[in-house]
Amino acid sequence: MEYDEIIVGAGSAGAVLAARLSEDPDRTVLLLEAGPDYASIEEMPDDLLKPWVSWADHDWGFEAEAAPGRTIKLHRGKVVGGSSAVNGTIALRGVPGDFQAWVDQGNDEWSWEKVLPAYRRLESDPEGGDFHGTNGPIPIERPEPAEWQPIQRAFHEACLALGYADVVDHNLPDATGVGSWPRNREHGNRVSTNMGYLVPNRGRLNLTIRAECLVNRVIVEDGVAVGVEVESGGELQEVRGKRITLSAGALVSPAILLRSGIGPAEKLEPHGIGQVLDLPGVGENLVDHFSVGVQAVPKEGTPHDVSVVTEVGLRYTAEGSDQFNDMQLAVSTIFDREQVRGLTDHPRRSGATFGVGAVVQRTRSRGRLTLRSADPHEQPQLDMHYATDAEDMRRLIEGARLSWRVMHGPEMAPFVEEIIAPSAEVIASDELLAEYIRATTSTTWHVTGTCRMGPADDVLAVVDQYGQVRGIAGLHVADASIMPDIVSCNTNLTSIMIGERVAEWQRDGTG
Ligand SMILES: Cc1cc2nc3c(=O)[nH]c(=O)nc-3n(C[C@H](O)[C@H](O)[C@H](O)COP(=O)(O)OP(=O)(O)OC[C@H]3O[C@@H](n4cnc5c(N)ncnc54)[C@H](O)[C@@H]3O)c2cc1C
Incomplete structure (x- = not known):
């Protein structure tokens, strides 16, 4: 047939x-x-x-070279x-400028005006209005601020104190600032x-x-x-x-x-x-989004629901960048390692940790996929070339310092027992911080x-x-x-x- x-x-x-x-x-x-x-x-x-x-339990088990000789799970x-x-x-x-870049590369069917109806069609978002669909197959939920875990709330307050705007709907085209991540979930599932x-x-x-x-x-x-x-x-x-x-x-x-x-x-x-x-x-x-994080051990007794890893995020534009919202910052909490046993590329593999991390969004570094053999059971060779572009590195260095400021602010103080990495000496030096990023940056699976x-x-x-x-x-x-x-x-x-x-x-x- x-x-x-x-x-x-x-x-x-x-x-x-x-x-x-x-x-x-x-x-x-x-x-x-x-x-x-x-x-x-x-x-x-x-x-x-x-x-x-x-x-x-439902993973391909791909491995990639983040940099020559440094293998990560992807x-x-x-x-x-x-x-x-x-x-x-x-x-x-994505933001309208992302799709303008696609049009500028000769793909005029992918302008913001043309992709918006498809973004709307796929979702059912209670926010409604001109920018949202309300009866698509994928339901969107946003955790209410009242539900946020204490560390997530502290992150939100720290970002506000640094002058970032409070955002209710991250998916409006001109939204920039800190707020609840929208999620493709229904009743938490x-x-x-x-x-x-x-x-x-x-x-x-x-x-x-x-x-x-x-x-x-x-x-x-x-x-x-x-x-x-x-x-x-x-x-x-x-x-x-x-x-x-x-x-x-x-x-x-x-x-x-x-x-x-x-x-x-x-x-x-x-x-x-x-x-x-x-x-x-x-x-x-x-191309992938890759990250750098500042990791801490939480104080004994920090209240936390182990089913929550991240609830709140910041979308912002890097200093001196002409690309709107080209960076993300978020706090993630891993209090129960067994629950997230897929997450193996972590600097500290036992005990509870949490961290604030920065991720470059409009990545410029380019990697390459080649075959290892003609056998479909054998994985391809993945050379990611993370942070090989100077502008990506510059924005990550800035993002690491912003993460450091958030972690050291008064809002986070009640929860931080000890900062594990990087050290103050590394944060202070462009050269050491670039070395730290090259040694630790990893995928966000994009x-x-x-x-x-x-x-x-x-x-x-x-x-x-x-x-x-x-x-x-x-x-x-x-x-x-x-x-x-x-x-x-x-x-x-x-x-x-x-x-x-x-x-x-x-x-x-x-x-
Ligand atoms: C752990 C993880 C966390 C992520 N978190 C987020 C997040 O929070 N938010 C977000 O927006 N994005 C997230 N992403 C990224 C997002 O899920 C992906 O960008 C998106 O799903 C990619 O869609 P796709 O259709 O290109 O590929 P996929 O959804 O990966 O689909 C490819 C399909 O093809 C099948 N397949 C592959 N090879 C063969 C073959 N030879 N024969 C038959 N079938 C085959 C695969 O099994 C798979 O079902 C995450 C991804 C991962 C892995």
Whole structure:
């Protein structure tokens, strides 16, 4: 049989695409997912329902080189719902300037005015008004200030004392300052794209969801994608489709292209893969948000609910930067290590800690993905090149000092037993602080950009702005990998928005 649509990966973007395309009963949709499937909320294990309960049970186990010789864990969700099923549920939108940068790179279908309706369509946000949707599949919650944990409240007060504005809704386009993180949750439970988009539509006869199916490569005949090779039930099989869309995320969509012979010869030849199309950008432009933190041990008896890690955040513009809200600062508390056992890259691995950390948002440092072998079970090589750009480093140094000021302010004093790292000597010196950042900076799990979109004259563009792979008919990519530039926020809502936007074009035949 031949499906109308084969979608590879049921994550933030893929699940959305499958749900939207199968709204048309005459279109057959096959959604292939490498991880397991939980078809109802009753079947959902705790780690998928509770934000910040360990995600270790549904993880790909990727490792990356933060810098040459320094390996970190880079979690990605391996389950229907993808990383949206394991993530921290911070539900932020990019700012209008992020999308202007996409337009400036030749992608005029992604202006703020054009992405806003898709951001609105995906959500159900009680804030309402001109900027919010109120009946979309993903419910948004904001913890009320009265509910905040004492350390979170102290962080909020410290930011106000430093002159930052009090923000009620971080998702208004011109909001900047400190306030409750909006969350994709309902009654405290995480709402993934599986729960929001697929669970209500599983009765559709034209939508087939197949879990535990590992896609190896795309089958291309005479320049046209006609199907995929899949490992299912221990056997390698082929399935045919009129259109193939890769939504396997920024660490796997480019790897599938490379295994299919689509990419530069230097990335294919060492693994004996014959070249089908020379696309130099596949796996380049690997961009992430990375952080630096000031860590402390809390005073004995500090009141704390162990299910809370972060509730309040600051979005701000770095001194001297022309990019609005290009930095984030937040406090995170880890009082129970067993609960967050996926979080292994922490300076102190036993006992309760909390920290204030800064994260660069419009990151300039660029990493690279290459294959280690043609075997789909083997992980790709991920060279992150964190903080290799001077402006990223400058903003992180400033962010580390701001975190230090917050941690040493009178608001935090009742909770700080001891600052573990960095030392006052390190904070005082640009050189030592840069060294500390190079030695400790790590992922916030927002990998993007490895199949970036762009116009025909952009040599590193892998897809056009509709997600169509350049030079291969019938093959598309729709996930975080197509972002040409990372957005100034956590990347889940924007990945869902990408699924919504690409579905529009695929449904009406534009894409
Ligand atoms: C631990 C963690 C915390 C995070 N916290 C936040 C947060 O609080 N807020 C926020 O906005 N963002 C957060 N993110 C980031 C956000 O979740 C991602 O940016 C987003 O989910 C990416 O969507 P995607 O569709 O590109 O990929 P994914 O959602 O990762 O989907 C890819 C899917 O493809 C499947 N797949 C991969 N390879 C294959 C294959 N070969 N065959 C078949 N299926 C395959 C995967 O199993 C997965 O289901 C977090 C991410 C992680 C991992």
